[in-house]
Amino acid sequence: xxxxxxxxxxxxxxxxxxxxxxxxxxxxxxxxxxxxxxxxxxxxxxxxxxxxxxxxxxxxxxxxxxxxxxxxxxxxxxxxxxxxxxxxxxxxxxxxxxxxxxxxxxxxxxxxxxxxxxxxxxxxxxxxxxxxxxxxxxxxxxxxxxxxxxxxxxxxxxxxxxxxxxxxxxxxxxxxxxxxxxxxxxxxxxxxxxxxxxxxxxxxxxxxxxxxxxxx
Amino acid sequence: xxxxxxxxxxxxxxxxxxxxxxxxxxxxxxxxxxxxxxxxxxxxxxxxxxxxxxxxxxxxxxxxxxxxxxxxxxxxxxxxxxxxxxxxxxxxxxxxxxxxxxxxxxxxxxxxxxxxxxxxxxxxxxxxxxxxxxxxxxxxxxxxxxxxxxxxxxxxxxxxxxxxxxxxxxxxxxxxxxxxxxxxxxxxxxxxxxxxxxxxxxxxxxxxxxx
Ligand SMILES: Nc1ncnc2c1ncn2[C@@H]1O[C@H](COP(=O)(O)OP(=O)(O)OP(=O)(O)O)[C@@H](O)[C@H]1O
Ligand SMILES: [Mg+2]
Numbered sequence: 001x002x003x004x005x006x007x008x009x010x011x012x013x014x015x016x017x018x019x020x021x022x023x024x025x026x027x028x029x030x031x032x033x034x035x036x037x038x039x040x041x042x043x044x045x046x047x048x049x050x051x052x053x054x055x056x057x058x059x060x061x062x063x064x065x066x067x068x069x070x071x072x073x074x075x076x077x078x079x080x081x082x083x084x085x086x087x088x089x090x091x092x093x094x095x096x097x098x099x100x101x102x103x104x105x106x107x108x109x110x111x112x113x114x115x116x117x118x119x120x121x122x123x124x125x126x127x128x129x130x131x132x133x134x135x136x137x138x139x140x141x142x143x144x145x146x147x148x149x150x151x152x153x154x155x156x157x158x159x160x161x162x163x164x165x166x167x168x169x170x171x172x173x174x175x176x177x178x179x180x181x182x183x184x185x186x187x188x189x190x191x192x193x194x195x196x197x198x199x200x201x202x203x204x205x206x207x208x209x210x211x212x213x214x215x216x
Numbered sequence: 217x218x219x220x221x222x223x224x225x226x227x228x229x230x231x232x233x234x235x236x237x238x239x240x241x242x243x244x245x246x247x248x249x250x251x252x253x254x255x256x257x258x259x260x261x262x263x264x265x266x267x268x269x270x271x272x273x274x275x276x277x278x279x280x281x282x283x284x285x286x287x288x289x290x291x292x293x294x295x296x297x298x299x300x301x302x303x304x305x306x307x308x309x310x311x312x313x314x315x316x317x318x319x320x321x322x323x324x325x326x327x328x329x330x331x332x333x334x335x336x337x338x339x340x341x342x343x344x345x346x347x348x349x350x351x352x353x354x355x356x357x358x359x360x361x362x363x364x365x366x367x368x369x370x371x372x373x374x375x376x377x378x379x380x381x382x383x384x385x386x387x388x389x390x391x392x393x394x395x396x397x398x399x400x401x402x403x404x405x406x407x408x409x410x411x412x413x414x415x416x417x418x419x420x421x422x423x424x425x426x427x
Contacts, residue, residue, distance in 0.1 A: 114301070116297060116299060116301040117301060117303065119266050119297075119301065120295075120297060120301035120302075120303070121303075122265070122266065123264050123265070123266070123291075123293065123294065123295045123364075124291070124314070124315035124319065124363070124364075124367060125288075125290075125291055125315060125319045125367065126314070126315055126318060126319060130318050130319075134303075134306075134314060134318070135303050135305070135306075138305040139304065139305055142305070214347070215304055215305050215347040215348075215349060216304065216347075216349045
């Protein structure tokens with residue numbers, strides 16, 4: 001059964017599964033990165049209530065399994081009358097979950113910028129937002145990039161959790177073909193596709209890191 | 217003329233500066249000397265608006281002035297920090313021109329021209345495209361001076377300008393400070409290097425720790 005013919009037969013369904021995986025991956029990043037950045041600023045803000053609320057949120061999101069969060073949003077919330085489409089439920093849970101991880105990474109990055117940098121900016125009369133934009137964000141970006149990269153790679157693989165709420169992603173496509181045709185081939189192909197995706201991400205992240213290497 | 221009257225500063229109830237009064241005439245160099253922990257850095261931070269004072273006041277040409285609340289765009293006090301605090305993500309040129317561009321809203325050509333003139337007199341020519349990590353300690357300090365000067369402050373303050381440098385470079389720093397005095401700059405220099413203080417001072421202020 002391990003024939004080119006068989007592979008070309010199941011490839012379209014695997015590729016459409018890959019498209020779904022990529023859609024969840026991209027939208028999660030597009031949603032979670034800016035939210036994480038803003039929450040990161042909130043985590044270091046002088047305003048205590050904001051810090052408490054965000055710390056609680058981070059604790060909740062990082063302290064419980066993403067799988068539980070997915071199930072909670074899709075199967076749990078309808079019980080109290082909040083109904084999401086499968087795909088929306090997946091994005092909702094993923095963005096909230098990843099924003100918490102990103103917020104924590106940005107918090108660390110923000111805290112590692114020397115206080116003296118803010119003071120130097122202040123005596124030069126730069127405003128808070130000018131300081132954040134021109135001084136803090138470029139420095140934080142460089143510091144957080146490796147940790148963000150780890151989470152991005154994790155996200156490629158975590159996206160397979162949407163399986164549990166019945167979304168036709170790459171893993172599901174492979175599993176369906178494998179049990180229907182009683183063969184390991186689809187699962188091996190799925191593994192290869194995940195490896196390719198993570199390799200591409202790693203390559204892009206390296207390029208971005210290199211882009212930030214012009215100063216130390 | 218900068219006048220400081222009855223300046224008091226405490227940290228958590230501990231008095232660091234107690235009713236200190238002094239003045240700095242225009243175009244003069246005031247050195248502030250004293251042992252470690254006497255509150256020299258704290259005093260500079262109060263003058264530059266980085267610390268809120270508990271009592272007392274600042275007057276410039278008899279006009280009351282609050283460096284902590286000052287929210288205008290005009291730069292009154294410039295600071296050269298002990299560890300310079302150059303922005304590592306910006307080139308020498310951008311370090312110096314960032315604030316004039318964003319805060320004073322000057323056009324790029326003007327600020328660049330001013331910066332290049334400043335680099336020439338501070339012997340930084342050819343360094344404009346380098347990043348801070350590519351500079352020596354002395355060069356970093358001169359960039360820090362250029363960056364402060366670019367905002368055209370009325371008074372320029374230095375915290376321990378010789379502490380991060382090789383002893384041979386002390387002469388260079390005092391030459392720069394005296395050169396700026398010739399241009400009319402009013403300067404306050406905190407140091408515990410007595411030879412250096414005596415070399416540059418028009419006036420000297422001794423501070424000692426409060427029991
Ligand atoms: N943010 C702060 N909170 C509490 N105490 C502080 C703070 N900053 C300074 N102090 C205290 O104020 C005193 C004066 O400190 P300061 O740094 O001004 O001394 P200094 O004269 O500059 O000393 P040095 O010559 O070692 O630089 C010290 O006892 C210090 O512990
Ligand atoms: Mg000091």
